[in-house]
Structures are given as C-alpha cells and as structure tokens.
Amino acid sequence: MTAVLRTEGLTRVFGTGDRAVTALDSVDLSLDEGELVVLRGPSGSGKTTLLTLLGGLDAPTAGRVVIDGTALDSLSEREAADVRARHIGYVFQSFGLIPVLSAAENVEIPLRVLRTPAVERDSRVVDLLDRVGLGAHSEQRPYELSGGQQQRVGIARALANRPRILLADEPTGQLDSGTGAAMMKLIVSVVRTEGVAALVSTHDPAVAALADRMLELHDGRLTRRGRHAAQ
Template identity: 55%
Template sequence: MSEQIVARAERLRRSYGHGPAEVHALLDVSVQLRAGELVVLRGPSGAGKTTLLNLLGGLDKADAGEVWVGELELGAASEDELVELRRHELGYIFQTFALLPVLSASENIELPMRLRGVPIAERRERTRELLATVGLADHAEQRPGELSGGQQQRLGIARSLANEPRLLIADEPTGQLDSANAEAMMSLIASLVHERGVAVIVSTHDPRMAEHADRIIDLRDGQLVPPKPGRHLSAPPRADG
C-alpha cells in the first residue's frame, strides 16, 4: 500500500429534513483513502454509509466539512469540474449493476471511454484486456440479461475500471449475489486494488467481506465507531505529520 492519499474527508456533516424530522446522516466524519488500499465501510442500515460514499464521489454535497480527491475540493468545485472528476478519476460499482441492457458486455465497458474521447483502437484493446481480467473474455457480445448475476457484477467492475480511476467506490457490491459469488467478487476487487494501486472503499453488511480489507471503518448513527484494540484504525495519521 502506498502512502499517497488519493481522497480525504474532513469533519463531514450531512443532514436531511428540518425540525423534528431532521435526520443527521453524518456527524463530524473524517477519513483518508490511500493508493493500493482496500477499505471496508461497515454499519447497519441508516448508519450513513451511502451518504459518505456519495460525498466522496461528488454525487452529494456536505452541509459542513470538506472532501478532497487529489487537489480538488468537491464542495467548491463547479459542475463541469465534477463531471471531469467522475470521468477521469472515479469509478463506481453499484449493487444493482447499473448496466445498459441494450448494449453488449464490450459496449458497456467501452461507453465510459467513448465519453472521454478515447480513440477507438485503444478503447477496444482496453475492453478486451478488462474482459479477460474479470473472466468474461468469452462473453463480449452478450447483453447483461444473458449473463448471470455474478457475471453482471464482474462486468460492472470491468466498466468501473475502464478509465483507470484513482478512486473506486462500491456501494454494497455483493448485495445481489449469493455467498459463493460474493466471496469471488471481493477476492477479485482485492486483487485489482493491489495490482493496479487503486484506492477502494466498499460498503457492506456482510461480515465476511471484512476479511479482504486492508482497513475497516465502522459507522453507526452517522459517526465513526472508535476501533477496538488490535483493529485497523479508521483514520490513519496524515502523511504530512
């Protein structure tokens, strides 16, 4: 794991609603994500996991605090800057796969590269490489509906890596999979993290997923749960000391 900090959040607060109905999704949450590190984010439903992922991915804005991805502070970024960030620096893996059903497996992977303007020869070569990486080389022309759940999630992982992101965000990526496919999925994500040096944060309810983590962050009621002795720290010291 590198010491390079890819993303960091400082004292994030996010609430929804007003008055008696107000819900505090996050309360003073600070985290850091490093290159080549797989962080597992745990907590019960309503703990704030998805809110934190949405803030880290620039899909939502905090009421207070800061989110940095590289040199860009997302709260102060323009919509154009956020679009560029999502195209070039971030990858997403969704629980519901979020594949386009009318496109083949290879076309689903190529789409982010087309939006980025990658030359056709380069994107086709990269698509072949990614299909092979996730074990779908023989399924390039099949549409998502012709693939199993595990195969669709592997395709989602391949698509998330299409533009070589620095930060990969996965929200309950094994939630639609059986135990065997879920284990295979987390093993694949862990191997890709360490091989490619990507910073990855994965939210999960599944306690078995933590076995693959370099570090564990526990959230409850919108707050970080202090790690117990011997556990991974939820927020390592800043690189600048």
C-alpha cells in the same frame, strides 16, 4: 503513504425542519494509495450516502470531500465531472447498468467519456470482461444476464478508466461465494499493483478479512477505526 482522498466534517441532511434526517454526521476519514479499506455498519447507517458523497454523485449539506488536495466544492460542475471521470470508479449496489446497452457497451462508457481511442478502448473492454469471467457474454444486455453477472459487469465498468479511487457498495452482495472471492481477488490485485485507494462497503466477513483497515458507521457517525485483526 499519500492520502488520495479525505473528508472534513462531511455531513448530509435530508429534509428540513421536523422532517430533517441526518444521514451522515461530521465524518472525517482518509484513503491512501494502495490501501483497501472496508466500511461496515447496519442497514441505514449511512454507508451508501457516504460512498455517494465521496464519488461526487451528491453534494454534502456541510463539510467537504478533498481529492488529491483539491476540494470538490471548489470546482465547477464541469471540472468536478472531469475528476469523477478520470479518477473515480464506482460499483453500485443496484448495478447501475444502462438497459439498452450490451455488457461491452456498458463497460466502455467511462472510456468513451474520456475519448479513449477505439483500439485501446476495445482492447480494455475485452480484457476486463475476460477478467470478470464474462468474455462470452459481451453482447448480452443486462436483462439477459443474472444479477451476479450484472454485478460483475458493474465491477468491470468501475475499473475501465484505471481509477485512482475505487468506491464499491456491496460488490459481492449478488455473487455466490466463489465468484465473490474471485472478484475481490481482482479488486485487491488492482489495489496492490496499481496503487488504487479502495473503500468497500460490505457485510461479507470474507471481504472484511482482506482489509488493510476497517471503518464502522452507526447512525451516520464513524464509531470504529483500526487495522484488521491487529485490533
């Protein structure tokens, strides 16, 4: 397998002096093509911080994130933004939807950034909303949708650009068990058929059971790595 993403001594410290808090401490990991990795750990262990750094949404205090052999810190802001737009899909725990836009308009944001032709863009949005069971809600705005529906819009948006890397922060946290299982089936299908490297943060044992590999974070450090069930 080919490592699509890896980190080298990834560290994030918030604050300075006596108020400094190390949220992530010298994390080394890699994600391969077509691999679903589940990230577990108690609240406050650094999971969201790690996903944010991997997605290029924040800069590490030390260490680096390397995507397809290129370190993000070696790129200009514009080049790093282009890598994010083309190669990374991100499912936010807090949904991250734009309130004034409809479900369809939220999903199409990554495609507009990539200047995807309108016909292709519209077709992709319709397909994704259908796949997450929201085809009939395409014109509704986030405040008109339930929390679970908003999360499904977020999942659809994360898949819109056909990412090579999918980062998902508690993607089933707002979903009932049946819908959560359906969304994970969709994610697993994308991982297997399109060779996406996926890292999913979750407390859900049903999601963990689907993992090719498990990682555990405690106090900002990776404390466990291994194959699911075999270890």
